[in-house]
Amino acid sequence: MDFGVMQSYLPLFVDALWLTMRIGWEGIVLAILIGLLCVIIIHLRIPVLRHIVTIYIEVFRNTPLLIQLFFIYFALPKIGIRLSPEFCGVLGLALLGGAYMTESFRSGLDNIAAIQTDSALSLGMTRWQTIIHVILPQAVRSSIPGLMANLIFLLKETSVFSTISLMDLMFTAKDLIGMYAKTIECLTLLVIFYLIMLLPVSLIGRVVERRMRYAEFGD
């Protein structure tokens, strides 16, 4: 192993890490928003929209992110929709994540007894107030384990961004291997940088999960 080479590659990997994290977190924040919106639509049984949401979830949960990205990046320009690679990455991750987040939130919602809604309504809260003040806070809490698993899953999925020529960690490693054939050094750096990105999330996730379990209501 040539540490000098690794050191010279370091700045490239640091740049790639920032790009990967930026796209990853932008996508995840959007995914959570999409998830919340969709779960509200499903919960309120809004006519037409509910069916659209269901179809969206099934399509994105049952196809690989790689193909979704290819479709957004290579196919959409053919019908006149042209997006930058970075935007494609964020959009792809947000749409995929949104579908998974909706499922987690929904199972979180299912855990809340109907009596909570009934009580809130009988106290004179409107349907909307019930959701915002009573249902959502509890649903978010009980879907934390699913949410954490999704976070790690989505951050891992960012590795396919290299296929739409985004200079993420995977792309940088592949590029450097192709140019200088320092395979071992590059792969080691790749592993180290993914650990830097994901290990804290995994550890924090565990702690949060444990905390949340104490704070559960009603058992």
Next chain:
Amino acid sequence: MQSLGIDVLLKGTNMVRLLGGLWVAVRISLISVAISIVFGVVMGVIMASKNRVAEAICHVYLEIVRIMPQMVLLFIVYFGTTRVFGINISAELSAIIVFSFWGIAEMGDLVRGALQSVPVVQYESARALGMNDYVLYTQVILPQTIRRMIPLSINLITRMIKTTSLVMMIGIVEVLKVAQQIIEANRKTSPNAAFGVFLIVMLMYFIICFPISRLSMDLEKRWSQN
């Protein structure tokens, strides 16, 4: 507006090639799932056995699988092993190794969860009746856990199939690669082929994965009621 490329797939053997590519992806995932189920059960039993050392090793293994993207693992096995050990593993074999490595961890964790959900009293009763470990697991515990595991392992199949789309990155010609080839080959005559072809590929994945994930969900719902 020009045609959007669905017609390209009807030319010559394009559709057959595309389906052939899909089969490559599905074959890799089915082999990996089979391996994962067999060794995952073994790993789950080991993890549930409360052996400190085994538990620690399994935890590290699980954490690696949880954190490392499958693509990184693919690169390590495909490019790394050649470099370090000088052995040349074919792309398909590396894919199977990586997906099994991932699947065994997932299965192991599922099996452990299922095993630990069996009430302690079942273990104690079996022991009181003088059963040894082998009989205890094969006759008492496993039959009870299999019900819980089947929906989850079916779910693993769809996740496996979706993830195998990554194998094109190590040069396996599967459905996405074939799609790209078809699009390239028809660039002149139908420049918009990317839309139709990728749409069809997406649809193919959906047609395979949707029924399987539905089945897993239905089974889970039905069996959790009893």
